[in-house]
Amino acid sequence: MEGVVVARSSISYVDGRQGRLIYQGYDIRDLAEHATFEEVCFLLWHGRLPDSGELSSLREQLVAARPLPSGVVSLLASVPGRSPMAVLQTAVAALGLYDAEADDNGREANLRKSVRLTAQMASVVAAFHRLRRGLPVIEPDPELDHAANFLYMLTGQRPDPTSARVMDVALTLHADHEFNASCFAGRVTASTLSDIYSAVAAAVGTLKGPLHGGANEQVMRLLMEIGEPERAAEVVQARLAARERIPGFGHRVYKTWDPRALILKRFSEELSRLKGEPRWYAISLAVEEAVRSAKDLYPNVDFYSASVYHLLGIPVDLFTPVFAVSRISGWTAHLLEQYADNRLIRPRAEYTGPMELRYVPVEDRPPHTAA
Numbered sequence: 001m002e003g004v005v006v007a008r009s010s011i012s013y014v015d016g017r018q019g020r021l022i023y024q025g026y027d028i029r030d031l032a033e034h035a036t037f038e039e040v041c042f043l044l045w046h047g048r049l050p051d052s053g054e055l056s057s058l059r060e061q062l063v064a065a066r067p068l069p070s071g072v073v074s075l076l077a078s079v080p081g082r083s084p085m086a087v088l089q090t091a092v093a094a095l096g097l098y099d100a101e102a103d104d105n106g107r108e109a110n111l112r113k114s115v116r117l118t119a120q121m122a123s124v125v126a127a128f129h130r131l132r133r134g135l136p137v138i139e140p141d142p143e144l145d146h147a148a149n150f151l152y153m154l155t156g157q158r159p160d161p162t163s164a165r166v167m168d169v170a171l172t173l174h175a176d177h178e179f180n181a182s183c184f185a186g187r188v189t190a191s192t193l194s195d196i197y198s199a200v201a202a203a204v205g206t207l208k209g210p211l212h213g214g215a216n217e218q219v220m221r222l223l224m225e226i227g228e229p230e231r232a233a234e235v236v237q238a239r240l241a242a243r244e245r246i247p248g249f250g251h252r253v254y255k256t257w258d259p260r261a262l263i264l265k266r267f268s269e270e271l272s273r274l275k276g277e278p279r280w281y282a283i284s285l286a287v288e289e290a291v292r293s294a295k296d297l298y299p300n301v302d303f304y305s306a307s308v309y310h311l312l313g314i315p316v317d318l319f320t321p322v323f324a325v326s327r328i329s330g331w332t333a334h335l336l337e338q339y340a341d342n343r344l345i346r347p348r349a350e351y352t353g354p355m356e357l358r359y360v361p362v363e364d365r366p367p368h369t370a371a
């Protein structure tokens with residue numbers, strides 16, 4: 001389906017040649033510099049920036065929705081913690097079980113659920129992490145905005161202003177990206193008129209893969225394996241010689257710099273310096289140079305977000321869940337758009353199997369021999 005346009009959408013636009021990303025008319029660089037994640041959520045859901053009353057109201061709704069149903073907390077305390085993305089997917093389905101509006105697909109109900117899901121996915125990731133470490137779940141702080149509160153509930157420390165701002169911008173940068181694989185999976189689910197929780201659970205499962213959101217975790221594991229900038233070229237060359245992919249490079253749509261990667265690169269450099277850990281930026285830069293000199297591939301959003309998340313104190317296996325904590329805003333915007341003008345998404349396949357075979361009873365079939 002490379003390059004195939006499957007629907008019309010007003011939510012976001014990716015110009016893969018110029019390296020531009022637009023949310024509802026606004027350039028991502030403008031939003032990253034000036035907007036908050038809460039404003040971006042409103043923009044994606046409503047198609048325009050909020051006025052101050054609307055923004056205060058959205059903030060209040062998000063704060064009010066942060067606490068999780070106790071049944072979901074019990075579930076998080078009892079599941080095996082091997083795959084945080086599988087836990088998140090399970091928790092999204094469970095949140096639907098506790099929502100009396102789960103099966104109401106009207107726009108107003110779905111908007112309320114978009115707010116709840118955006119607030120609660122952050123709470124799920126933070127609570128799961130605390131519980132698996134045997135630590136108490138942190139009560140949300142209504143004075144903190146979404147990004148800062150997430151870091152607080154995860155780490156137990158109120159973040160410094162730079163960390164809070166970097167987290168907020170990272171959420172904005174990851175919020176939406178046109179018909180990416182997870183968004184498309186969610187829209188396909190919604191197109192059957194299934195509920196928003198089912199659609200988001202499908203999207204979470206799709207984001208998990210290492211060719212999509214799962215790449216950010218693989219990037220950090222690569223940086224850790226490399227360990228020092230001087231080893232970057234050797235490790236990258238060995239991987240390319242083995243025809244392995246370098247996580248965090250290449251993109252189906254961008255054929256130049258991903259504008260989000262440029263912003264995250266600056267944050268990686270800034271945080272590396274501020275936190276006194278210059279090697280993460282130095283290794284990342286050395287990997288970028290090694291890949292760029294070997295292949296015509298640019299870093300995507302997952303490359304520099306890895307060192308940024310690490311420097312914010314986020315555990316490596318939560319990197320992809322943190323991507324979902326942001327992308328829930330874009331997924332739900334797309335689901336609202338899908339429900340508003342729905343037609344079942346059901347493409348065709350070109351059949352390549354045999355025809356005209358006749359059934360033979362099992363006792364008459366010869367033993368199968370591997371080809």
Ligand SMILES: CC(=O)SCCNC(=O)CCNC(=O)[C@H](O)C(C)(C)COP(=O)(O)OP(=O)(O)OC[C@H]1O[C@@H](n2cnc3c(N)ncnc32)[C@H](O)[C@@H]1OP(=O)(O)O
Binds near residue numbers: 210244247
């Ligand atoms: C949020 C996101 O989802 S962003 C993407 C996150 N995923 C990653 O970072 C995983 C690594 N990247 C990749 O695997 C790919 O670049 C993808 C899946 C993102 C896009 O892939 P496609 O559009 O299908 O590109 P395609 O697979 O056709 O690659 C074109 C060529 O570039 C090579 N290539 C692409 N990405 C990489 C990479 N990361 N490392 C090494 N080679 C690569 C391919 O091997 C291929 O080379 P060839 O023509 O010599 O065989």
Ligand SMILES: O=C([O-])CC(=O)C(=O)O
Binds near residue numbers: 177180252
């Ligand atoms: O658009 C894509 O294919 C991948 C994606 O979600 C992104 O880059 O944010």
